[in-house]
Amino acid sequence: MEKRDLLYTGKAKSVYTTDDPDYLVLVFRDDTSAFDGKKVEQLARKGRVNNVFNAFIMQKLADAGIETHFDKLITPNEVLVKRLTMIPVECVVRNYAAGSLCRRLGVTEGLELNPPTFELFLKNDALGDPMINDSHVKSFGWATEAQLARMKELSFEVNQVLQGLFADGNMLLVDFKLEFGVFHDRIVLGDEFSPDGCRLWDKETRKKLDKDRFRQGLGDVVEAYEEVGRRLGIDFN
Numbered sequence: 001m002e003k004r005d006l007l008y009t010g011k012a013k014s015v016y017t018t019d020d021p022d023y024l025v026l027v028f029r030d031d032t033s034a035f036d037g038k039k040v041e042q043l044a045r046k047g048r049v050n051n052v053f054n055a056f057i058m059q060k061l062a063d064a065g066i067e068t069h070f071d072k073l074i075t076p077n078e079v080l081v082k083r084l085t086m087i088p089v090e091c092v093v094r095n096y097a098a099g100s101l102c103r104r105l106g107v108t109e110g111l112e113l114n115p116p117t118f119e120l121f122l123k124n125d126a127l128g129d130p131m132i133n134d135s136h137v138k139s140f141g142w143a144t145e146a147q148l149a150r151m152k153e154l155s156f157e158v159n160q161v162l163q164g165l166f167a168d169g170n171m172l173l174v175d176f177k178l179e180f181g182v183f184h185d186r187i188v189l190g191d192e193f194s195p196d197g198c199r200l201w202d203k204e205t206r207k208k209l210d211k212d213r214f215r216q217g218l219g220d221v222v223e224a225y226e227e228v229g230r231r232l233g234i235d236f237n
Contacts, residue, residue, distance in 0.1 A: 011040075012047070012196065022183075024083045025074065028054075032196075034215045041214070048076040049225050049236055050194040055079060056234050057162070057193040064161045066154060068189040069181070076236075084181025084190045087143045090121040090129065091155045094175040095163065098199050099212075101175075110206065116159060118152055123179065150187040151180045158189070166200060169231030171209065174199035195225045 007015040007024065011033045016025040028047035033040045051073070058070035069082040094101055097111040120137060121129045137143050143151065155178055166173045176198030179191035191197070195210040202209060208216075209224045229236055 012050070013192075018080070022083055023071065024081055026051075026079050026081055026192075028077050028079070028192075032211075032214055032221070034211065039215075043214075043222050045236075046222050046225070049222055049229065050192065050196060051077055051079055052236050053194045053225065053229050053234060054192040056229070056232065058189075060165060061158060061161060061189065061193075064157070066157055066161070066189060067186065069183065081190075082183050082188065084183050084188055086179060086181040086190060087147065087151070088123045089132070089137055089142050089148075089151070089179075090123050091151050091178045091180070092119040092121060092175060093117070093155050093159045093178075094119070095159070096172060096174045096199075096201075098174050116156070118155060121177075147180075147182070147187055151178075154178075154180070154187065154189060158193075162193075165232065167203070169228070170203045171228065171231060172201045172203050172206075174201055174210075195228055200228055 004017045004019065007017050012029055012031050014027040014029060016027065018025055028051035030042045030044060030046045031040065032043050032046055055070065055073050058068045061068055062070070069084055071080040071082060073079055094113055094117045096113060097107045098109050101107065102109050120132050120134070122132050123129060134148060137148050138145055158178060163173050176193070178189060180187050181190040182188070198210060199212060200209045201207060208218065209228050213219065213221045213224050226236060
């Protein structure tokens with residue numbers, strides 16, 4: 001399906017319409033941002049790496065019976081996806097304490113969370129993606145009770161699949177965020193799953209292999225993403 005018109009440009013991806021109203025083309029760019037867009041840089045190869053990484057993960061989730069918007073890779077930087085009506089809520093699953101959880105609750109980074117926690121955030125950069133609860137989601141009409149329940153169910157299913165996958169690569173899936181949308185009345189996983197939207201640590205050393213390398217100025221951001229991919233058997237060529 002050929003790209004037609006630019007629909008919108010996000011922080012790291014551009015979205016194009018296609019001849020089929022049910023499908024879109026996402027173009028992964030090399031742009032990298034943090035802190036609600038306050039820190040922005042371009043990192044060579046990053047778009048290609050995230051696109052190929054995401055395709056690999058989405059296929060693993062599909063193989064486990066989890067419906068995603070992913071259809072197929074078009075080029076190393078482009079992917080064909082289902083056109084979802086996105087729900088403006090981020091679902092966050094945490095297996096270990098890190099990031100904002102430590103700042104909010106004063107807990108030590110790396111504390112194992114049993115059971116994992118589930119949190120909701122409003123997808124709104126201007127407001128700093130504030131934390132919200134089930135009541136907010138339903139009262140403001142962002143999702144129905146049934147949709148929200150399905151989003152939570154799928155989030156934990158994703159966690160179960162991916163914890164095992166990353167463990168096989170000697171990594172800890174610390175936490176991750178997911179976004180969902182509606183496709184023909186079904187709740188479907190959208191956006192992307194890459195080291196941009198999750199935290200991954202080496203199991204033995206706790207070396208950070210994710211976007212925290214960019215947030216914290218640790219360097220070798222794309223190299224860390226590629227290391228994660230190699231551990232999973234992803235070919236980026």
